[in-house]
Amino acid sequence: MSIEYIFPEFEVVRRPDRCITCRVCERQCANEVHRYDETSGTMISDESKCVDCMRCVSLCPTHALKIVKSDCTFRDNANWQNDTIKEIHKQANSGGVLLSSMGNPKPLPVYWDKILINASQVTNPPIDPLREPMETRVFLGKKPKKVALDSNGKIKCDLPPQLELSMPVMFSAMSYGSISYNAHASLARAASKLGIFYNTGEGGLHEDFYCYGDNTIVQVASGRFGVHEKYLSAGAAIEIKMGQGAKPGIGGHLPGTKIVGDVSRTRMIPEGSDAISPAPHHDIYSIEDLRQLVFSLKEATEYKKPVIVKVAAVHNIAAIASGIARSGADIIAIDGFRGGTGAAPTRTRDNVGIPIELALAAVDQRLREEGIRGDVSLVVGGSIRSASDVVKAIALGADACYIATAAVLALGCHLCRNCQSGKCNWGIASQRPDLVKRLNPEIGTERLINLMTAWNHEIKELMGGMGINSIEALCGNRLMLRGVGLNEKELKILGISHAGE
Numbered sequence: 001m002s003i004e005y006i007f008p009e010f011e012v013v014r015r016p017d018r019c020i021t022c023r024v025c026e027r028q029c030a031n032e033v034h035r036y037d038e039t040s041g042t043m044i045s046d047e048s049k050c051v052d053c054m055r056c057v058s059l060c061p062t063h064a065l066k067i068v069k070s071d072c073t074f075r076d077n078a079n080w081q082n083d084t085i086k087e088i089h090k091q092a093n094s095g096g097v098l099l100s101s102m103g104n105p106k107p108l109p110v111y112w113d114k115i116l117i118n119a120s121q122v123t124n125p126p127i128d129p130l131r132e133p134m135e136t137r138v139f140l141g142k143k144p145k146k147v148a149l150d151s152n153g154k155i156k157c158d159l160p161p162q163l164e165l166s167m168p169v170m171f172s173a174m175s176y177g178s179i180s181y182n183a184h185a186s187l188a189r190a191a192s193k194l195g196i197f198y199n200t201g202e203g204g205l206h207e208d209f210y211c212y213g214d215n216t217i218v219q220v221a222s223g224r225f226g227v228h229e230k231y232l233s234a235g236a237a238i239e240i241k242m243g244q245g246a247k248p249g250i251g252g253h254l255p256g257t258k259i260v261g262d263v264s265r266t267r268m269i270p271e272g273s274d275a276i277s278p279a280p281h282h283d284i285y286s287i288e289d290l291r292q293l294v295f296s297l298k299e300a301t302e303y304k305k306p307v308i309v310k311v312a313a314v315h316n317i318a319a320i321a322s323g324i325a326r327s328g329a330d331i332i333a334i335d336g337f338r339g340g341t342g343a344a345p346t347r348t349r350d351n352v353g354i355p356i357e358l359a360l361a362a363v364d365q366r367l368r369e370e371g372i373r374g375d376v377s378l379v380v381g382g383s384i385r386s387a388s389d390v391v392k393a394i395a396l397g398a399d400a401c402y403i404a405t406a407a408v409l410a411l412g413c414h415l416c417r418n419c420q421s422g423k424c425n426w427g428i429a430s431q432r433p434d435l436v437k438r439l440n441p442e443i444g445t446e447r448l449i450n451l452m453t454a455w456n457h458e459i460k461e462l463m464g465g466m467g468i469n470s471i472e473a474l475c476g477n478r479l480m481l482r483g484v485g486l487n488e489k490e491l492k493i494l495g496i497s498h499a500g501e
Protein backbone atom coordinates (compact mmCIF):
# COMPACT_ATOMS: atom_id res chain seq x y z
CA MET A 1 0.00 0.00 0.00
CA SER A 2 1.39 3.41 -0.90
CA ILE A 3 0.68 6.64 0.94
CA GLU A 4 1.05 9.89 -1.02
CA TYR A 5 3.06 12.40 1.01
CA ILE A 6 4.09 14.56 -1.94
CA PHE A 7 2.78 18.11 -2.27
CA PRO A 8 1.72 19.32 -5.73
CA GLU A 9 4.59 21.16 -7.40
CA PHE A 10 2.36 23.74 -9.05
CA GLU A 11 -0.73 25.76 -8.21
CA VAL A 12 -3.45 26.42 -10.75
CA VAL A 13 -4.69 29.98 -10.27
CA ARG A 14 -8.02 30.58 -12.01
CA ARG A 15 -9.59 34.05 -11.92
CA PRO A 16 -13.33 33.52 -11.35
CA ASP A 17 -14.13 36.96 -12.79
CA ARG A 18 -12.61 35.90 -16.11
CA CYS A 19 -13.51 32.19 -16.35
CA ILE A 20 -16.49 31.61 -18.68
CA THR A 21 -16.50 27.82 -18.05
CA CYS A 22 -15.88 27.14 -21.73
CA ARG A 23 -14.02 23.93 -20.68
CA VAL A 24 -11.21 24.48 -23.17
CA CYS A 25 -8.66 23.76 -20.42
CA GLU A 26 -10.44 20.49 -19.59
CA ARG A 27 -10.32 19.34 -23.23
CA GLN A 28 -6.73 20.43 -23.77
CA CYS A 29 -5.16 18.85 -20.70
CA ALA A 30 -4.06 15.23 -21.26
CA ASN A 31 -3.11 15.09 -17.58
CA GLU A 32 -6.75 15.67 -16.55
CA VAL A 33 -6.00 18.59 -14.25
CA HIS A 34 -9.19 20.56 -15.02
CA ARG A 35 -12.77 19.37 -14.56
CA TYR A 36 -16.18 21.01 -14.73
CA ASP A 37 -18.09 20.57 -11.48
CA GLU A 38 -21.82 20.18 -12.22
CA THR A 39 -22.86 20.94 -8.66
CA SER A 40 -21.12 24.30 -8.32
CA GLY A 41 -21.16 25.18 -12.03
CA THR A 42 -17.46 26.05 -11.85
CA MET A 43 -14.14 24.63 -13.03
CA ILE A 44 -12.03 22.83 -10.45
CA SER A 45 -8.44 21.61 -10.59
CA ASP A 46 -6.51 18.56 -9.45
CA GLU A 47 -3.14 20.26 -9.03
CA SER A 48 -1.32 17.03 -8.17
CA LYS A 49 -1.48 16.13 -11.88
CA CYS A 50 -0.20 19.46 -13.25
CA VAL A 51 3.23 19.40 -14.99
CA ASP A 52 3.27 23.12 -15.96
CA CYS A 53 3.21 22.47 -19.71
CA MET A 54 1.32 25.79 -20.15
CA ARG A 55 -1.11 24.34 -22.72
CA CYS A 56 -4.20 25.52 -20.80
CA VAL A 57 -2.67 28.92 -20.06
CA SER A 58 -1.82 29.42 -23.74
CA LEU A 59 -5.28 28.44 -25.02
CA CYS A 60 -7.60 29.89 -22.36
CA PRO A 61 -9.63 32.43 -24.38
CA THR A 62 -10.05 34.86 -21.49
CA HIS A 63 -6.56 34.61 -19.96
CA ALA A 64 -8.15 33.40 -16.75
CA LEU A 65 -5.37 30.92 -15.90
CA LYS A 66 -1.96 31.13 -14.33
CA ILE A 67 0.26 28.26 -13.20
CA VAL A 68 2.68 29.14 -10.41
CA LYS A 69 5.29 27.13 -8.59
CA SER A 70 3.85 26.14 -5.25
CA ASP A 71 5.56 27.56 -2.19
CA CYS A 72 4.18 24.69 -0.15
CA THR A 73 7.31 22.57 0.11
CA PHE A 74 8.96 20.19 2.52
CA ARG A 75 10.95 21.89 5.25
CA ASP A 76 14.24 21.82 3.39
CA ASN A 77 17.75 22.88 4.29
CA ALA A 78 21.12 23.18 2.55
CA ASN A 79 21.64 19.42 2.76
CA TRP A 80 18.12 18.04 2.34
CA GLN A 81 16.59 20.04 -0.49
CA ASN A 82 12.94 19.85 -1.48
CA ASP A 83 13.56 17.76 -4.62
CA THR A 84 15.73 15.29 -2.72
CA ILE A 85 13.08 14.76 -0.06
CA LYS A 86 10.39 14.41 -2.71
CA GLU A 87 12.41 11.77 -4.56
CA ILE A 88 12.83 9.74 -1.37
CA HIS A 89 9.06 9.80 -0.88
CA LYS A 90 8.46 8.81 -4.51
CA GLN A 91 10.79 5.84 -4.26
CA ALA A 92 9.35 4.84 -0.90
CA ASN A 93 5.96 4.77 -2.63
CA SER A 94 6.95 3.00 -5.83
CA GLY A 95 10.11 0.98 -5.14
CA GLY A 96 11.21 1.95 -8.64
CA VAL A 97 14.00 3.73 -10.48
CA LEU A 98 13.18 7.42 -10.99
CA LEU A 99 12.70 8.42 -14.61
CA SER A 100 13.17 11.89 -16.08
CA SER A 101 13.24 13.55 -19.46
CA MET A 102 15.06 16.40 -21.20
CA GLY A 103 18.57 17.42 -20.07
CA ASN A 104 20.40 17.55 -16.75
CA PRO A 105 18.94 20.50 -14.77
CA LYS A 106 21.57 20.62 -12.01
CA PRO A 107 23.46 23.88 -11.38
CA LEU A 108 26.76 22.60 -12.79
CA PRO A 109 28.98 24.97 -14.80
CA VAL A 110 27.81 25.92 -18.28
CA TYR A 111 31.16 26.68 -19.91
CA TRP A 112 29.57 28.32 -22.95
CA ASP A 113 28.56 31.15 -20.60
CA LYS A 114 32.14 31.52 -19.33
CA ILE A 115 33.63 31.88 -22.80
CA LEU A 116 33.59 35.15 -24.75
CA ILE A 117 34.12 35.73 -28.47
CA ASN A 118 36.64 38.11 -30.03
CA ALA A 119 35.83 41.01 -32.39
CA SER A 120 38.10 42.92 -34.76
CA GLN A 121 38.98 46.55 -33.98
CA VAL A 122 41.21 48.88 -36.01
CA THR A 123 43.47 46.32 -37.70
CA ASN A 124 42.17 43.19 -39.44
CA PRO A 125 38.80 44.94 -39.92
CA PRO A 126 35.46 43.23 -39.39
CA ILE A 127 33.48 41.94 -42.37
CA ASP A 128 29.94 43.13 -43.00
CA PRO A 129 27.91 39.98 -43.71
CA LEU A 130 25.22 42.03 -45.51
CA ARG A 131 27.72 43.23 -48.11
CA GLU A 132 30.42 40.57 -48.22
CA PRO A 133 30.07 36.85 -49.01
CA MET A 134 30.21 34.62 -45.94
CA GLU A 135 30.63 30.85 -46.26
CA THR A 136 28.67 28.80 -43.73
CA ARG A 137 28.75 25.62 -45.82
CA VAL A 138 30.43 22.66 -44.16
CA PHE A 139 31.55 19.28 -45.48
CA LEU A 140 31.68 16.44 -42.98
CA GLY A 141 33.88 13.40 -43.60
CA LYS A 142 37.50 12.41 -43.98
CA LYS A 143 39.79 15.05 -45.50
CA PRO A 144 43.06 14.26 -47.29
CA LYS A 145 46.18 15.33 -45.38
CA LYS A 146 47.59 17.16 -48.43
CA VAL A 147 46.67 18.08 -51.97
CA ALA A 148 47.56 15.22 -54.30
CA LEU A 149 48.09 15.42 -58.07
CA ASP A 150 47.36 12.72 -60.64
CA SER A 151 49.73 11.65 -63.44
CA ASN A 152 48.49 14.59 -65.58
CA GLY A 153 49.28 17.11 -62.85
CA LYS A 154 45.61 17.69 -62.03
CA ILE A 155 44.35 17.86 -58.45
CA LYS A 156 42.83 14.57 -57.33
CA CYS A 157 39.26 15.28 -56.26
CA ASP A 158 38.10 11.79 -55.36
CA LEU A 159 37.33 12.44 -51.69
CA PRO A 160 35.83 9.85 -49.35
CA PRO A 161 32.02 10.32 -49.01
CA GLN A 162 31.05 13.67 -47.44
CA LEU A 163 27.91 15.24 -46.01
CA GLU A 164 27.35 18.76 -47.33
CA LEU A 165 25.55 21.11 -44.92
CA SER A 166 24.41 24.63 -45.81
CA MET A 167 25.19 25.70 -42.22
CA PRO A 168 27.02 23.97 -39.35
CA VAL A 169 23.93 22.71 -37.49
CA MET A 170 21.94 19.46 -37.77
CA PHE A 171 18.93 18.02 -35.95
CA SER A 172 20.10 15.36 -33.51
CA ALA A 173 18.72 11.85 -33.07
CA MET A 174 15.11 11.63 -31.87
CA SER A 175 13.41 8.33 -32.60
CA TYR A 176 9.97 7.86 -34.11
CA GLY A 177 8.22 6.54 -31.03
CA SER A 178 9.88 8.87 -28.57
CA ILE A 179 8.57 11.76 -30.68
CA SER A 180 5.47 11.81 -32.84
CA TYR A 181 4.95 11.29 -36.57
CA ASN A 182 4.22 15.01 -37.01
CA ALA A 183 7.38 16.00 -35.14
CA HIS A 184 9.42 13.71 -37.40
CA ALA A 185 7.68 15.05 -40.48
CA SER A 186 8.55 18.62 -39.41
CA LEU A 187 12.23 17.76 -38.83
CA ALA A 188 12.54 15.83 -42.11
CA ARG A 189 10.93 18.55 -44.22
CA ALA A 190 12.87 21.36 -42.54
CA ALA A 191 16.20 19.53 -42.95
CA SER A 192 15.42 18.93 -46.62
CA LYS A 193 14.48 22.57 -47.27
CA LEU A 194 17.45 23.93 -45.30
CA GLY A 195 20.04 21.64 -46.87
CA ILE A 196 21.04 20.08 -43.54
CA PHE A 197 20.29 16.69 -41.90
CA TYR A 198 17.97 15.17 -39.34
CA ASN A 199 18.53 11.87 -37.58
CA THR A 200 16.15 8.90 -37.20
CA GLY A 201 17.41 7.94 -33.74
CA GLU A 202 17.09 4.27 -32.90
CA GLY A 203 13.49 3.79 -33.99
CA GLY A 204 13.86 3.00 -37.70
CA LEU A 205 12.55 5.10 -40.57
CA HIS A 206 8.82 5.40 -41.28
CA GLU A 207 8.10 4.55 -44.93
CA ASP A 208 6.61 8.03 -45.49
CA PHE A 209 10.02 9.62 -44.81
CA TYR A 210 12.15 7.63 -47.26
CA CYS A 211 11.66 10.51 -49.71
CA TYR A 212 13.77 12.74 -47.40
CA GLY A 213 16.66 10.22 -47.48
CA ASP A 214 19.16 12.70 -48.94
CA ASN A 215 18.79 14.74 -45.74
CA THR A 216 18.49 11.82 -43.32
CA ILE A 217 21.05 10.22 -41.04
CA VAL A 218 19.93 6.67 -40.20
CA GLN A 219 20.99 5.37 -36.82
CA VAL A 220 22.12 1.87 -35.86
CA ALA A 221 21.86 1.42 -32.09
CA SER A 222 22.43 -1.59 -29.87
CA GLY A 223 18.80 -2.77 -30.17
CA ARG A 224 19.01 -2.68 -34.02
CA PHE A 225 15.31 -1.71 -34.11
CA GLY A 226 14.08 -1.09 -37.65
CA VAL A 227 17.51 -1.77 -39.19
CA HIS A 228 17.50 -3.53 -42.59
CA GLU A 229 19.23 -3.14 -45.93
CA LYS A 230 16.68 -0.73 -47.40
CA TYR A 231 16.90 1.42 -44.25
CA LEU A 232 20.70 1.61 -44.41
CA SER A 233 20.57 2.57 -48.07
CA ALA A 234 17.86 5.18 -47.53
CA GLY A 235 19.96 7.70 -45.58
CA ALA A 236 22.81 9.98 -46.61
CA ALA A 237 24.93 8.73 -43.68
CA ILE A 238 24.78 5.98 -41.06
CA GLU A 239 25.31 6.70 -37.37
CA ILE A 240 26.38 3.96 -34.96
CA LYS A 241 25.10 5.00 -31.54
CA MET A 242 27.47 3.82 -28.83
CA GLY A 243 26.27 6.28 -26.22
CA GLN A 244 24.07 9.26 -25.45
CA GLY A 245 24.86 12.29 -23.28
CA ALA A 246 21.75 12.01 -21.11
CA LYS A 247 22.40 8.37 -20.24
CA PRO A 248 26.01 7.29 -20.78
CA GLY A 249 26.63 3.64 -20.05
CA ILE A 250 23.07 2.43 -20.36
CA GLY A 251 20.75 1.48 -23.21
CA GLY A 252 17.45 2.95 -24.29
CA HIS A 253 13.93 2.20 -23.08
CA LEU A 254 10.74 3.09 -24.90
CA PRO A 255 7.71 1.90 -22.89
CA GLY A 256 5.29 -0.56 -24.54
CA THR A 257 2.51 2.03 -24.29
CA LYS A 258 4.30 4.02 -27.01
CA ILE A 259 4.90 0.95 -29.25
CA VAL A 260 1.64 1.20 -31.18
CA GLY A 261 0.65 1.02 -34.85
CA ASP A 262 3.26 2.44 -37.18
CA VAL A 263 5.81 2.75 -34.37
CA SER A 264 5.69 -1.02 -33.86
CA ARG A 265 5.87 -1.70 -37.63
CA THR A 266 8.76 0.74 -38.12
CA ARG A 267 10.74 -0.74 -35.20
CA MET A 268 9.83 -4.27 -36.32
CA ILE A 269 8.72 -5.29 -32.81
CA PRO A 270 5.27 -6.38 -31.51
CA GLU A 271 2.77 -3.78 -30.36
CA GLY A 272 2.82 -3.12 -26.62
CA SER A 273 6.26 -4.68 -26.05
CA ASP A 274 8.86 -2.50 -24.35
CA ALA A 275 11.68 -1.48 -26.72
CA ILE A 276 14.74 -2.02 -24.54
CA SER A 277 18.09 -1.57 -26.26
CA PRO A 278 20.99 -3.13 -24.38
CA ALA A 279 23.72 -1.04 -22.77
CA PRO A 280 26.50 -2.43 -25.01
CA HIS A 281 26.33 -3.50 -28.65
CA HIS A 282 26.68 -7.23 -28.11
CA ASP A 283 29.13 -7.45 -31.00
CA ILE A 284 31.37 -4.58 -29.87
CA TYR A 285 33.85 -4.96 -27.02
CA SER A 286 36.91 -3.30 -28.59
CA ILE A 287 37.94 -0.77 -31.23
CA GLU A 288 38.60 -3.75 -33.56
CA ASP A 289 34.97 -4.87 -33.10
CA LEU A 290 33.78 -1.33 -33.79
CA ARG A 291 35.94 -1.27 -36.92
CA GLN A 292 34.21 -4.46 -38.10
CA LEU A 293 30.79 -2.84 -37.77
CA VAL A 294 31.97 0.40 -39.44
CA PHE A 295 33.25 -1.56 -42.43
CA SER A 296 30.24 -3.93 -42.51
CA LEU A 297 28.02 -0.87 -42.86
CA LYS A 298 30.29 0.66 -45.50
CA GLU A 299 30.30 -2.66 -47.38
CA ALA A 300 26.50 -2.89 -47.18
CA THR A 301 26.21 0.59 -48.71
CA GLU A 302 29.01 0.23 -51.29
CA TYR A 303 31.33 2.68 -49.52
CA LYS A 304 29.09 5.56 -50.66
CA LYS A 305 28.01 6.85 -47.26
CA PRO A 306 29.99 8.34 -44.38
CA VAL A 307 29.74 6.44 -41.10
CA ILE A 308 29.31 8.41 -37.87
CA VAL A 309 30.11 6.97 -34.45
CA LYS A 310 28.21 8.70 -31.65
CA VAL A 311 29.47 8.54 -28.08
CA ALA A 312 28.62 10.24 -24.81
CA ALA A 313 31.16 12.67 -23.35
CA VAL A 314 32.81 10.68 -20.54
CA HIS A 315 36.06 10.87 -18.56
CA ASN A 316 38.46 9.34 -21.08
CA ILE A 317 36.81 10.83 -24.15
CA ALA A 318 40.02 11.95 -25.90
CA ALA A 319 41.44 8.43 -25.93
CA ILE A 320 38.06 6.99 -26.96
CA ALA A 321 37.82 9.44 -29.87
CA SER A 322 41.35 8.59 -30.96
CA GLY A 323 40.33 4.93 -31.14
CA ILE A 324 37.16 5.77 -33.09
CA ALA A 325 39.16 7.86 -35.57
CA ARG A 326 41.33 4.78 -36.17
CA SER A 327 38.30 2.51 -36.56
CA GLY A 328 37.58 3.87 -40.03
CA ALA A 329 34.67 6.09 -38.96
CA ASP A 330 34.30 9.30 -40.99
CA ILE A 331 32.63 11.45 -38.33
CA ILE A 332 32.61 11.36 -34.52
CA ALA A 333 29.55 12.75 -32.76
CA ILE A 334 30.03 13.57 -29.07
CA ASP A 335 27.03 14.19 -26.81
CA GLY A 336 27.57 16.20 -23.62
CA PHE A 337 26.07 15.52 -20.19
CA ARG A 338 23.33 18.12 -20.62
CA GLY A 339 21.94 16.37 -23.71
CA GLY A 340 18.18 15.86 -23.81
CA THR A 341 16.26 12.59 -23.77
CA GLY A 342 12.71 11.30 -24.00
CA ALA A 343 13.33 9.19 -20.88
CA ALA A 344 16.36 8.38 -18.74
CA PRO A 345 16.96 7.22 -15.17
CA THR A 346 17.21 10.44 -13.14
CA ARG A 347 20.37 9.40 -11.29
CA THR A 348 22.21 8.67 -14.54
CA ARG A 349 21.01 11.80 -16.28
CA ASP A 350 22.02 14.05 -13.40
CA ASN A 351 25.34 12.48 -12.36
CA VAL A 352 27.06 10.76 -15.28
CA GLY A 353 29.20 12.23 -18.05
CA ILE A 354 31.13 15.45 -18.54
CA PRO A 355 30.45 18.87 -20.12
CA ILE A 356 30.65 18.92 -23.91
CA GLU A 357 32.87 22.03 -23.92
CA LEU A 358 35.69 20.25 -22.06
CA ALA A 359 35.19 17.00 -23.99
CA LEU A 360 35.33 18.78 -27.36
CA ALA A 361 38.48 20.75 -26.52
CA ALA A 362 40.23 17.62 -25.21
CA VAL A 363 39.28 15.54 -28.27
CA ASP A 364 40.26 18.17 -30.85
CA GLN A 365 43.60 18.69 -29.09
CA ARG A 366 44.35 14.96 -28.90
CA LEU A 367 43.47 14.27 -32.54
CA ARG A 368 45.68 17.19 -33.66
CA GLU A 369 48.58 15.98 -31.51
CA GLU A 370 48.27 12.54 -33.06
CA GLY A 371 48.08 13.96 -36.59
CA ILE A 372 44.70 12.35 -37.28
CA ARG A 373 42.35 15.34 -36.94
CA GLY A 374 41.67 15.29 -40.69
CA ASP A 375 40.70 11.61 -40.58
CA VAL A 376 37.39 12.51 -38.96
CA SER A 377 34.97 15.40 -38.62
CA LEU A 378 33.70 16.31 -35.15
CA VAL A 379 30.04 17.00 -34.41
CA VAL A 380 29.02 18.01 -30.90
CA GLY A 381 25.69 18.26 -29.11
CA GLY A 382 24.24 18.34 -25.63
CA SER A 383 23.14 21.86 -24.70
CA ILE A 384 23.72 23.89 -27.84
CA ARG A 385 21.23 26.68 -27.14
CA SER A 386 22.03 29.48 -29.56
CA ALA A 387 24.10 30.67 -32.52
CA SER A 388 26.80 31.90 -30.12
CA ASP A 389 27.11 28.40 -28.61
CA VAL A 390 27.57 27.11 -32.19
CA VAL A 391 30.30 29.68 -32.91
CA LYS A 392 32.10 28.88 -29.64
CA ALA A 393 31.89 25.14 -30.34
CA ILE A 394 33.38 25.58 -33.80
CA ALA A 395 36.18 27.79 -32.49
CA LEU A 396 36.89 25.07 -29.90
CA GLY A 397 37.30 22.53 -32.70
CA ALA A 398 33.89 21.22 -33.82
CA ASP A 399 33.01 21.02 -37.52
CA ALA A 400 29.29 21.20 -36.80
CA CYS A 401 26.73 20.95 -33.97
CA TYR A 402 23.73 18.74 -33.28
CA ILE A 403 20.64 20.33 -31.70
CA ALA A 404 17.54 18.59 -30.32
CA THR A 405 16.08 20.47 -27.33
CA ALA A 406 16.29 23.76 -29.26
CA ALA A 407 14.54 22.06 -32.20
CA VAL A 408 11.65 20.71 -30.09
CA LEU A 409 11.31 24.13 -28.44
CA ALA A 410 10.86 25.54 -31.94
CA LEU A 411 8.11 22.94 -32.46
CA GLY A 412 6.22 24.28 -29.44
CA CYS A 413 7.73 22.36 -26.51
CA HIS A 414 7.35 24.26 -23.22
CA LEU A 415 10.02 22.22 -21.40
CA CYS A 416 7.64 20.73 -18.87
CA ARG A 417 10.11 17.83 -18.74
CA ASN A 418 7.46 15.16 -18.80
CA CYS A 419 8.10 13.46 -22.13
CA GLN A 420 8.39 10.04 -20.47
CA SER A 421 4.67 10.11 -19.63
CA GLY A 422 3.67 9.98 -23.33
CA LYS A 423 1.08 12.70 -22.64
CA CYS A 424 2.81 15.65 -24.31
CA ASN A 425 0.10 18.27 -24.62
CA TRP A 426 1.97 19.90 -27.52
CA GLY A 427 1.86 16.78 -29.73
CA ILE A 428 5.64 16.27 -29.79
CA ALA A 429 6.57 13.47 -27.37
CA SER A 430 3.39 11.45 -27.69
CA GLN A 431 1.79 8.75 -29.85
CA ARG A 432 -1.81 9.50 -28.82
CA PRO A 433 -3.58 10.47 -32.07
CA ASP A 434 -5.61 13.23 -30.36
CA LEU A 435 -2.38 14.81 -29.08
CA VAL A 436 -0.22 14.18 -32.17
CA LYS A 437 -2.62 16.14 -34.38
CA ARG A 438 -2.03 19.26 -32.25
CA LEU A 439 1.33 19.71 -33.96
CA ASN A 440 0.77 20.89 -37.52
CA PRO A 441 3.82 19.65 -39.47
CA GLU A 442 3.61 22.55 -41.92
CA ILE A 443 3.82 25.07 -39.09
CA GLY A 444 6.49 22.94 -37.39
CA THR A 445 8.58 22.93 -40.58
CA GLU A 446 8.25 26.68 -40.97
CA ARG A 447 9.27 27.35 -37.35
CA LEU A 448 12.34 25.11 -37.64
CA ILE A 449 13.35 26.86 -40.86
CA ASN A 450 12.86 30.24 -39.16
CA LEU A 451 15.02 29.22 -36.21
CA MET A 452 17.85 27.93 -38.39
CA THR A 453 17.65 30.96 -40.71
CA ALA A 454 17.92 33.28 -37.70
CA TRP A 455 20.87 31.32 -36.31
CA ASN A 456 22.62 31.36 -39.66
CA HIS A 457 22.33 35.18 -39.80
CA GLU A 458 23.72 35.40 -36.27
CA ILE A 459 26.59 33.01 -37.04
CA LYS A 460 27.53 35.21 -40.02
CA GLU A 461 27.36 38.35 -37.90
CA LEU A 462 29.59 36.88 -35.19
CA MET A 463 32.07 35.58 -37.76
CA GLY A 464 32.07 38.91 -39.58
CA GLY A 465 32.76 40.69 -36.29
CA MET A 466 35.87 38.56 -35.90
CA GLY A 467 36.97 39.33 -39.44
CA ILE A 468 36.42 35.70 -40.44
CA ASN A 469 34.42 34.82 -43.55
CA SER A 470 34.14 31.02 -43.43
CA ILE A 471 33.38 28.27 -40.96
CA GLU A 472 36.53 26.53 -42.14
CA ALA A 473 38.66 29.50 -40.97
CA LEU A 474 36.87 29.52 -37.62
CA CYS A 475 37.18 25.76 -36.94
CA GLY A 476 39.61 25.20 -34.07
CA ASN A 477 40.57 28.90 -33.99
CA ARG A 478 40.77 29.16 -30.19
CA LEU A 479 42.55 32.50 -30.37
CA MET A 480 39.06 33.89 -30.99
CA LEU A 481 37.93 32.81 -27.49
CA ARG A 482 38.65 34.07 -23.97
CA GLY A 483 37.55 32.64 -20.63
CA VAL A 484 36.00 34.52 -17.72
CA GLY A 485 35.96 33.21 -14.16
CA LEU A 486 37.70 29.97 -15.08
CA ASN A 487 40.61 28.44 -13.19
CA GLU A 488 43.98 27.54 -14.72
CA LYS A 489 43.04 23.89 -15.18
CA GLU A 490 39.80 24.70 -16.98
CA LEU A 491 41.56 27.21 -19.26
CA LYS A 492 44.27 24.64 -20.00
CA ILE A 493 41.77 21.96 -21.00
CA LEU A 494 39.79 24.44 -23.10
CA GLY A 495 43.05 25.65 -24.64
CA ILE A 496 42.08 29.31 -24.32
CA SER A 497 43.49 32.36 -22.54
CA HIS A 498 41.73 34.31 -19.82
CA ALA A 499 40.01 37.57 -20.75
CA GLY A 500 42.55 40.39 -20.52
CA GLU A 501 45.40 38.23 -21.81
Ligand code: SF4
Nearest residue numbers: 019020022023025060
Ligand atom coordinates in the same frame (compact mmCIF):
# COMPACT_ATOMS: atom_id res chain seq x y z
S1 SF4 B 1 -10.09 27.64 -20.58
FE1 SF4 B 1 -10.09 29.48 -19.27
S2 SF4 B 1 -12.16 30.32 -19.49
FE2 SF4 B 1 -12.25 28.22 -20.29
S3 SF4 B 1 -12.86 26.99 -18.52
FE3 SF4 B 1 -10.62 26.95 -18.53
S4 SF4 B 1 -10.03 28.65 -17.18
FE4 SF4 B 1 -12.20 28.98 -17.70
Ligand code: SF4
Nearest residue numbers: 413414416417419424
Ligand atom coordinates in the same frame (compact mmCIF):
# COMPACT_ATOMS: atom_id res chain seq x y z
S1 SF4 C 1 8.26 17.62 -25.62
FE1 SF4 C 1 6.24 17.86 -24.66
S2 SF4 C 1 6.31 16.57 -22.80
FE2 SF4 C 1 8.45 16.88 -23.50
S3 SF4 C 1 9.17 18.67 -22.34
FE3 SF4 C 1 8.37 19.43 -24.30
S4 SF4 C 1 6.22 19.98 -23.87
FE4 SF4 C 1 6.90 18.68 -22.18
